[in-house]
Amino acid sequence: MKVCIAEKPSVARDIARILGANSPHDGYMEGNGYQVTWTFGHLCELKEPNDYCENWKRWSLGALPMIPPRFGIKLIEDERIKKQFSVIEKLYQSADEIINCGDAGQEGELIQRWVMQKAGVKCPVKRLWISSMTDEAIREALPR
DSSP: OEEEEESSHHHHHHHHHHHTOOEEETTEEEETTEEEEEOOSOOEEEOOHHHHOGGGSSOOGGGOSOOOSSOOEEEOSOHHHHHHHHHHHHHHHTOSEEEEESOSSHHHHHHHHHHHHHHTOOSOEEEOOOSOOSHHHHHHHSOO
């Protein structure tokens, strides 16, 4: 199954319609060999200093430099976000391929990359790169 992920539900609905993924599910659309899901903009963010070390919760000169062994990301604390991330993570676990349909820019790429990293994606990832949301532009740009 190919999983497409867009940055917002409205874009996901347009992509799903074009792909023939017309069967609605909780958090995604499915059909024609595709599952199309979405984020709500940012689902993940960089960890706070105290996520690495309790002593870093309050700033002090003695705690500097604050350099974690490896920088990490975390889900934003919101029930709606946690629920959608759970859907995305489940779809990714059974995906043969992911098509990143996020906005074509640095922030759009970052949003999707952090979600993929947090979900532990192992399968191949392709990129839908469009600047127009017309049906024709989407059809021409979709990786086959």
